[in-house]
Amino acid sequence: MTDYLGIIAIAVVVALLAVGGLFLLFRPKGKDLPPPAPPKEAPQPPKDTEGVPRGVSEGEGGVTTTLPPPSAPVEPAVRIPEVEVPPPSAGRMVRLRARLARSQSTLGRGLLELLSRDRLDDDVWDEIEDTLITSDVGVGPTRAMVDELRTKVKVLGSRTPEEVRGLLREQLLTLVGTDLDRTLRVRSHGERPAVVLVVGVNGTGKTTTTGKLARSLVGDGKKVLLGAADTFRAAAADQLHTWGERVGAEVVRKDEGADPASVAFDAVAKGMDDKVDVVIVDTAGRLHTKTGLMDELGKVKRVIEKRATVDEVLLVLDATTGQNGLRQAQVFAEVVDVTGIALTKLDGTAKGGIVVSVQRELGVPVKLVGLGEGPDDLAPFDAEVFVDAILGD
């Protein structure tokens, strides 16, 4: 009996093993299941160039890990304007002389070529005259120069290119004027600042010139304050503000339509309190009526003179507007005592002769010239540099 029981037990075990083996052989492989996601790596600290994670140091006690410092709280962005240090005014015209290229090819080279011809007959002299007139030199000065040239050429006889150039240079310098006082009156009077009044037709570059002049004076080491007395155009005050902000010059302004004279007065008063060297007052140049303009500019000047003196009245004139611009400028010259001319956009015209005619017509020297749109493209006018630039090297 026990034998039978043993055999049955062995058979049961064998059967169980056989079933288990079959199960293992035919179990489902699970190949349709998605692969398990790889375990996620913990974020690693950045490594330095040698592969050592930053914030991890190998000290004597083994590797120590320091947590990165918490990032600083984000501050609201406040724009702090950077104050620029502009270059001084000296030597600017030399730097910008290439900007006179158009006048050089039309006026300078044109005259040199004509005067170098072997035979100078009446036709050639007429051409010389035309060249000067179309370059805006003006009829009177042109005639005077041609007469003078004719005499000198006769005396000279045959001419070398150097002699022709020398002759022309001499004549042009006489026309432009080497002995005119072109000094800008910007020296303060002890406690009182110098006052510059900027006048002229709108659109000539008046506000731009006021801003550029402020920069240039700051570059020369002066403390400057600006008065935005062009109260007809709010944008003019905004423009001045931007110019002033860049070089650390304060701007006195009022609401659009305010009395320009009161802005000028406040600007001068603040300039005295702040002990600035120069106050520059930008005025509106509406050409409504001559009497209106006279009243407005007259009042501005009178009001300033309650506290200070107007040292310089700078008339801004756009060189590209030629004789037409000159006629408009004349109205200003009749209304205020202009002491100097700022001739803008001289880089944009072939008619460099305007320098000659504007001085003749208005009886005032060109003191500043605009030779580009850049902030430092306003230069003290230098007759020799000008003539050499238009004649070329």
Ligand SMILES: Nc1nc2c(ncn2[C@@H]2O[C@H](COP(=O)(O)OP(=O)(O)OP(=O)(O)O)[C@@H](O)[C@H]2O)c(=O)[nH]1
């Ligand atoms: N090429 C050149 N552009 C100039 C010069 N001076 C001013 N400008 C440019 O002329 C443009 C217009 O000037 P304006 O329309 O006269 O403007 P503004 O300076 O506000 O003049 P106002 O209206 O008189 O206040 C600006 O883009 C100036 O940069 C210069 O000398 N050369």
